Amino acid sequence: MKNISIIGAGQMGNGIAHVFAQSGYSVTLIDIAQDRLDKAVATISKNLDRQVAKGGLTEEQKKSTLANIATATDMAAGVKAADLVVEAATENVDLKLKIFKDIDANAPVNCILATNTSSISITRIAAVTGRPAQVIGMHFMNPVPVMKLVEVIRGYNTTDAVTRTIMDLSTAIGKVPVEVNDYSGFVANRILMPMINEAIEALFQGVGGVAEIDTVMKLGMAHPMGPLQLADFIGLDTCLAIMRVLHEGFGNPKYAPCPLLVQMVTAGKLGVKSGEGFYQYTAGSKDLVVAEAFAK
Numbered sequence: 431m432k433n434i435s436i437i438g439a440g441q442m443g444n445g446i447a448h449v450f451a452q453s454g455y456s457v458t459l460i461d462i463a464q465d466r467l468d469k470a471v472a473t474i475s476k477n478l479d480r481q482v483a484k485g486g487l488t489e490e491q492k493k494s495t496l497a498n499i500a501t502a503t504d505m506a507a508g509v510k511a512a513d514l515v516v517e518a519a520t521e522n523v524d525l526k527l528k529i530f531k532d533i534d535a536n537a538p539v540n541c542i543l544a545t546n547t548s549s550i551s552i553t554r555i556a557a558v559t560g561r562p563a564q565v566i567g568m569h570f571m572n573p574v575p576v577m578k579l580v581e582v583i584r585g586y587n588t589t590d591a592v593t594r595t596i597m598d599l600s601t602a603i604g605k606v607p608v609e610v611n612d613y614s615g616f617v618a619n620r621i622l623m624p625m626i627n628e629a630i631e632a633l634f635q636g637v638g639g640v641a642e643i644d645t646v647m648k649l650g651m652a653h654p655m656g657p658l659q660l661a662d663f664i665g666l667d668t669c670l671a672i673m674r675v676l677h678e679g680f681g682n683p684k685y686a687p688c689p690l691l692v693q694m695v696t697a698g699k700l701g702v703k704s705g706e707g708f709y710q711y712t713a714g715s716k717d718l719v720v721a722e723a724f725a726k
Contacts, residue, residue: 431599432456435512435537437505437529439470442546443518445574448474451498452491452575453603458500460508467501474499477575505529506536513538514599516568518546521671526550527558534559542592544568548668549619549675552585552612562587566596569616570605572664580605585612614679615672623672626664627688629657633708633724634690640708640724658708659718662701670695699723 432455436447439461447470451457461467478495481487487495502508509515515533519525526545533543543565545555556565567583580600584593593609600607610617629643638646644656653660661669673687694700694707699721701707710719 431513431595433458433511433513435460435509435515436518437461437508437515437533438518438520438546439466439501440518440520442570442572442574444470444473445572446516446518446546446570447499448477448495448575449603449605452478452487452495455498455603456500457498458502458508458512460502460505462503464501464503467503471496471499471501481575505532509533509537509541511538512541514542514544516544516546521548521550521668523550523554526555530555530565531558534561540564542566542595544596546570549615549623549672551614551679552583552588556585556587563589564592566592567612567616568596568600569618571618578604578606579618580607581616581618582607582609583612583616584609615676619672620676623669623676624685626657626661626669627673627685627691630661630688630691633658634688639726640720662707662709662711664701665703666691666700666707667695 434450434455435458436443437460439459447457447459459467459470475496478487478492482489482492515537517526517529519529526547530543543559545567546569547567548569552565552567556562559565562585565585566588567581569581569583571577571579582593582596582600597607597609615623632638632643633640640658644658647653647656670687670691673685676685698704699706702711705711706721708721708724710721
């Protein structure tokens with residue numbers, strides 16, 4: 431494993447590129463627009479500056495990390511020399527299936543294809559390729575440079591050898607890999623998302639306000655962030671997409687997304703990424719302000 435291609439230059443994609451490049455791998459970051467790639471590299475540089483300021487990295491290591499990252503807007507060119515491709519696009523089934531067809535058509539025959547999906551079936555994604563034995567899930571946690579966990583998800587056809595390779599590679603980049611099987615939501619989101627959905631349901635039913643619900647979970651359960659703030663951080667559209675995967679996958683009404691979550695996504699209130707969700711977000715401010723719709 432020397433050459434890693436990352437598809438998607440958003441928050442997850444640039445974080446994955448960051449950790450691979452910092453660990454000495456040659457990274458090609460791929461997206462459809464150069465301005466997205468430029469923004470991603472600028473974000474990586476800013477995050478590296480934070481590491482330097484905290485003494486966790488030298489200036490020379492920062493330069494070396496950035497030198498390990500190339501960018502591409504052409505999928506075929508970006509994956510042609512890859513030993514591993516990690517897809518980190520939006521949590522949308524149709525989009526991911528299209529991307530994997532394209533990767534399969536252009537990546538070297540021995541290349542492993544990984545997806546950073548947080549809930550979608552690895553087996554379903556693998557089925558659109560001609561190499562299902564080489565398709566696997568690598569579910570990184572956000573923010574990627576900080577969080578240690580990687581869920582490594584085996585599809586129905588994923589081989590032992592491919593799984594071992596990805597487990598070892600995850601360790602090599604400073605992560606702690608945990609192998610799980612391919613069921614809707616895997617482990618992390620099968621547990622986390624229903625909790626977030628239940629917090630939204632409690633708000634919807636008037637059991638408590640936004641700040642009150644988050645305070646109970648922070649002080650009572652020692653969570654570093656309340657579930658509503660966490661939902662904003664993840665993105666309410668992503669939370670909704672995962673709940674729908676769980677609901678469809680298990681056919682159990684307990685996984686039905688709360689109507690308030692559906693309504694907020696429909697209204698474009700997506701959390702941090704849109705500037706408003708359960709809280710309001712102002713650039714440069716760290717104050718946590720409850721959104722006007724939920725203010726008493």
